[in-house]
Amino acid sequence: MSESKGLPATGDTQHEGCMMDPDTETTAAQLLKPTTLAALRAVAEFTGSFLICFAVYAVCSWGRIPAGTSALEAATTWALAFLAAGSIFGKFCGAHFNPAVTFAAMFTAQIGWIQGLSYILAQFLGAIAAGGVVVSLLPLTTENDGRAWLTVAVNGFDKGSPSADMLGKFHLSFNVTLAIVAELIASLIVVAVAITSLRDDGRPKRGHVWRSAMAYGVAVMITYPVTGAGLNPARSTGIALFAHGTGLEADPISQLPIFIVCPLMAGAVVGLVVILCHMVLDGARAKLDTAPESSIDMPAALVGGADAPQESVHTEAGDEGADAHDTKTDESRSEDQNSAAEPAGGAMAAESGDSSQEQHDAQVGGDQS
Template sequence: MEATQRYVAEFLGTLLLVFFGVGSAVAVRDEGGIVVVALAFGFILLALVYMFGPISGCHVNPAVTLGALLARQISLSGAIAYWIAQFVGAAVGALLLWILVKAGGVTDQTGVLGSNGYDENINLGGTILLEIVLTFLFVLVVLVVTSRVEQTAVAGVAIGMALAVCHLVAVGLDGTSVNPARSFGPALFEGGSALSQLWVFIVAPLVGAVLAALTARFVLGPNRSAARRT
């Protein structure tokens, strides 16, 4: 039962992250759209961390789960189950947005269901570098603050702020991924270039997560034990 609760938490958490975060990009109309989207992603993740953190750790991101796996905070079988729950949750969240656009009378302000992609604002190489660096920062913050008991009360704030900062930097460039599941959901329903470029937003964040996990070992030191083992 406990394992099922963790997987349901990851499914619901990723669904809500995609629906509210990507949904803000789909709906925003004003010139301050980048700030709105960044805050939407940051605030929804902050809320999710406090809601689902005690249940599953609130990864809601395959890159975070990979970092936790390498940091020995989760077992391989647990990580695989988390990945399945996250990708399915992201797909359902994107499906709800797709329904709003196709049948709910909502105008998609992005024109691509909020999917990630590189174009005239950034090329392939720049996108790979950007996503590696941003995901490195985000996953490192998650691994460090969740491994320090004294920071438990403020972990959600730090994690939410880190995600918001990533979006402030990259929304205008590639839409900001740092989360393969977040990229997968919208691309699945948008198709086209979003789907053909999806591999970048899966591979680059995972590379950033690996680098973050390796760095976390030095930041935390050898005496830090895993905060959660699932």
């Protein structure tokens, strides 16, 4: 029975003593119909976004009751939640779980635009579902309108910042400029790590989930004291919808555009940089394919490997050095021969002069006789 091209054989994946490359192995998901696969991937993004946002909302609401929520605890929650969701769904959908990451992947053609839009919709729906579940579980009373629970769970700046109460004692606040800069830089870290750890076809590379989880941990440490760590438009939207009208110092809906625009802007910047890098590399490859090898002035490691080009370069340099050495040797030998010929020529001239003088004297003597 013949096997389809590119599909792994059943049973062991060993062939001639070598393990198959997992990066080229066809997964079972790739055998599904495109529409079915796209729908399942969207469901995976929905579920993963729900799990991550539920964990973040829970820790920042009822989880802060014992001793509050520190930046370290928030960063750990983000990282572990993404690690858990990515471990479950990463190989299946790429583990975006963030509209900014999907937006950048759409720019770099790592995911199609239709599939990308379905991802973004699923991510927002997952975050909204998580926000609704968390708020519905909070023990609210007529005296408690939610400010005790949702102040840190929402994203905001100035009076909406998690540090507003502490800074207010000194008549200070985190303004919108600081919020934009912090969110933009932190989102660049998250999106850049995610995009560079995805393959050209959108599949995750090895370590994609770990790298992204660590990036989220660093980004949350940067932004949590300022804004409560947005980084993800879906995460910011999901809880803001249910915190609206609960009597918070700052209305989360009015400040929400900052936490949607900044991550998406970071995604656009990362996508543009990746495209420019690909253009430069494609131009270099085209130059290698069309121009003669001898006319390309490039490092040896870029010509075609790490060892062979270096040997070629060293060989050419050695040949040139040998030719120069031979030329210098021939010149030295010529100079030595000329130096040796000069005394010999002088001696012969002297002997010729003496002989001519003797012949002249003999002739004069004969005339006198």
